Amino acid sequence: MAGEIPDLHAQERTGTGKGAARQARRDGMVPGIVFGGDVDPLPIQIKFNDLLKRLHKGRFKSTLFNLKVDGHDDVRVICRDVQRDVVKDLPTHFDLMRLRRTSKINIFIPVEFVGEEDSPGLDRGGVLTVIRPEIELIVTAGDIPEKVTVDLSKLDIGEGVSISDVTLPAGAKPTIDRDFAICSISAPSALASAEDEMDGDEVEETEVIEQNAETVEGEKEHAEE
Structure with a gap:
């Protein structure tokens, strides 16, 4: 319940x-x-x-x-x-x-997140963002689940969990037909800022041709042709 x-x-x-x-x-x-x-x-x-x-x-x-x-x-x-x-x-x-025990109803069920201590993304300092702390499900009145469990133990930074990744209680289904996100793990702000700075420091490499007597003479001959 x-x-x-x-x-x-x-x-x-x-x-x-x-x-x-x-x-x-x-x-x-x-x-x-x-x-x-x-x-x-x-x-x-x-x-x-x-x-x-x-x-x-x-x-x-x-x-x-x-x-x-x-x-x-x-x-x-x-x-x-x-x-x-x-x-x-x-x-x-x-x-x-x-309601009878067999009546179908829409009801919000809380989400419980487990496996945080084993998550490689959280272990690296990632931040868990909870998008849906509750999920609206269609269930029978006599068999309302206590919670929906979401396992974080395999999530790395940049990964998340959608409703299609979750095993719902028997007989329950989401009220929303499309696949929707429940949570995600993002990079910590310090790490994200460091990566942005590294991207900004990249300079496009260009080929430098040393100008000497031979290259200048060759350019003159090519121009005369």
Whole structure:
């Protein structure tokens, strides 16, 4: 499992319709609905500030949550939509979907880098640049991997790891079709500067012909011809 699934606390709404939704907003709540799972939709509401913090944190729509509502069993959900005010761009409503263990979802999985102590590039002073500390994968809700492991033990300076180089957990695949970079090892700034200076010191070699009486005489004869 990808770490501990975060809890999402909500309250059940007693009323439905536009009037109940407006009342929820006046009370500092954001109305929402939980659907799916072969059971009736459940109208809920979440504190406005709590939802806003989660939205600012990012990836609210690609995070698996453990929904906790008083009087109901906990259920795993994922956000399917957040409606916003067209002027203020603030959340006004949200939709959550219940998940079965076989449901396919998009979720970000953290990357763990191993083998740093054996990397020839890092041993020579190279610098590891992490391009993607997380990778968005399509996985089943009941079999979410804890991490994706990237081996650095054979990487030298100037080399990197792409998604095609990584063995993904069974049943998981990237949401991006193209091959993309995850990390690379670059030369340390001191070494790169030294190489640049060496390149700048290279002078193009030219052939120098010593001018003497014989070469000058030969040039005159060639000109007269």
